[in-house]
Amino acid sequence: MDPFLNSEPLSKSADHNHQLYIETVGCQMNMLDSELVVGAMRGGNYELTDDIGAADTILFNTCSVREHAEHKIYSQLGRIKYSKRTRPNLVIGVMGCMAQKDQEIIFERAPHVDIVVGTGQLAEIPRLIDETRENRQRQMAVSLGRRDGSRTQVAGSFESYDPLRDPEMRPSPYQAFVRIMIGCDKFCTYCVVPMTRGPEQSRSPSQITSEVRTLAGQGVKEVTLLGQTVNSYRHIEDGKEYRLADLLELIHDTDGIERIKFVTNYPKDMTLDLLQAVRDLPKVSRYLHVPAQSGCDEVLARMKRGYTVSDYREMMQRIHETVPDAAVSSDFIVGFCGETEESFELSMNLIREFRFKNSFIFKYSERPGTKADGLWPDDIPDDVKRRRNNEMLALQNEVSEEDNAEFIGREVEVLVEGLSKASEKRLAANPEAEDCHGDDASHKTQLVGRTDCDRIVVFDGNPRLAGSLTHIAVHDCSATTLLGSIVTRQLNHGLQVDLPVVS
Ligand code: SF4
Incomplete structure (x- = not known):
């Protein structure tokens, strides 16, 4: 995650x-x-x-x-x-x-x-x-x-906790997380999660679909299905085995839900049937977060990730062939026990080869209780970890910015999440400055939304657009953000209108 x-x-x-x-x-x-x-x-x-x-x-x-x-x-x-x-x-x-x-x-x-x-x-x-x-x-x-x-x-001692929600605690009123499984049985050598969250256990499809229906009734438009290895989901109900692809299909029919995401994926479980579900179900986001962690086979073996670079490459090929417009993001750990300069370069090459939409990059720190802690010394000095972290971040930013630049001049559909961070700060500093909820419909402020492939888009608009699907013309970009302006708004009955003012 x-x-x-x-x-x-x-x-x-x-x-x-x-x-x-x-x-x-x-x-x-x-x-x-x-x-x-x-x-x-x-x-x-x-x-x-x-x-x-x-x-x-x-x-x-x-x-x-x-x-x-x-x-x-x-x-x-x-x-x-x-x-x-x-x-x-x-x-x-x-x-x-x-x-x-x-x-x-x-x-x-x-x-x-x-x-x-x-x-x-x-x-x-x-x-x-x-x-x-x-x-x-x-x-x-x-x-x-x-x-x-x-x-x-x-x-049995790890209970999945999924009672009634507190809507005010959500990322936004239109977005909600839904847990579909707890725990992890992969035991990567650097990770404490199998100890802190227990064995892998999937919730039943009937519980999950009922929770999604409740959330849709409360106005939620986008659900993100959560699991430590979400694509390892497996549950038998009434004699039928359900995998993540089946669950996506069940949730897809929920009225009111416009988008479905799922994180985080385990590379070995990125099966063809799941990718076909992503391709065939229009509400499922074309966004796949599949952590590679390293581009070096020896490091991957020490991490006990259960795949080689060549397995990961095959998976990426499967993704590109089945869902060509999917954006893939990754995680990397730099400075893992025994990571040489050559191993690190191989990880850098992986970013160059697969051009991830973004990568979450972390410096390794040994965790008591993990296999790695007992087996190998944390032998990469902190200044080397820091340098590798910065180099990788710079490379990933370069790739992300180049990829984002491809969107300039194009129109994208975003789910509007609400005020941008800059607007929120301005509002907090001076509540009178921006009449975000007033009747002045011509008033514009900076909003943020996300595309179907999880790209962040910032644009001016009326805050009452929050929760709607809106079309944005992209004019500019940075490594993390597309900048644009509103073109049209998708109305419920399918018409599109120009949107100088939204009521
Ligand atoms: S890194 Fe992910 S797959 Fe590996 S043990 Fe931790 S939670 Fe499980």
Whole structure:
């Protein structure tokens, strides 16, 4: 998954019995977990606040994929070390991957923490908070370790948590994440996820389709199906086996849903039937995130990724033959144990050869409990990792900008997500400056949307366009963004009109 999408506190406050501050670090799965926990807490008389100093309940939803993410949480915990002196009622909780991984260590390093809740026990959070406030006893709820029982026992201790949602916590009111599976059985040697999220378990198609129908009823237009290896989805219901291709077909029929995305993919499971589903189902985005991690066979073998560069190349060929207009993005780890300059160059060559739409690039950091940590020294100096990271980023940016330049002069359809970051900042700084919700329909502000192939497009328009499919003429670009202006708007009954003003 593309990690570190969000490390922001989540806000909104009002007059209410309890004030909850929640901060999320990590991938989309964590963002979804936070949304679900907040949904449950609101049912229990809690309101969100973005003021950590005003909260009586503080939750950190954590990530263990990289050391940096854990440091960030421990330093945040350090900042609130003495908060209970003035707020004796305060409850502090650590949830998610780091909670499952570190368990008691969290209490040792931060004795002011009251509850530690792993990824498989999120449903327990409201009860644990209540009990802690009542009896001031520390509480811990975590799942079994991968070696603490049979696969069935361990899997049973990780519960997929998918209760009612909190619409205000979504990326936008029109977009929602839907978990289709939890856990991972791939055991890449650098990764903690199989330990922190447990064995691979797919949710039933009937539960997933019912959740998507509910979301569509709430106005959601785009769903992103989530799984650590989402294309490994497999579930048997009423004697029939469902794979991701079958699930896409089922969801495709949901009224109101205009776009379906799925992340993150495992290269070996990018099967022809799945690609044919992407090709044949118009609501499915032509966007495939398939992390390569390295372009060197020896490194891939040490990572235990389960494929070679030649397997990856075959997969890319299958993608290009079946869905020629698909945009493919990747992840790379630089500075993995024993990565030579030649190995690194091979990864650079992979970017040159496949011209990924974008790549998420990370410097390797050893993670306690992983195979790599026990087997090989973290032997690439930090300055070398940093240089490789910068070189790869520069190359990927060059490729992305060249590819984006191909769109100049073309028209693209975007799902409008809302205000651009620049507009949001302007509005936050001066709420009077932009009448985003007023009746002045001629007022334009900067909006952001995404194409079917996940390219970000920025353009001027009325904020009331949010949630609609809109046509944009592209005039300019950067490595990350297309810049354009509105051409037409797709109306529900299929007509297109010029759009100087939108009502
Ligand atoms: S496929 Fe590998 S990198 Fe991805 S979650 Fe599973 S173990 Fe981690």
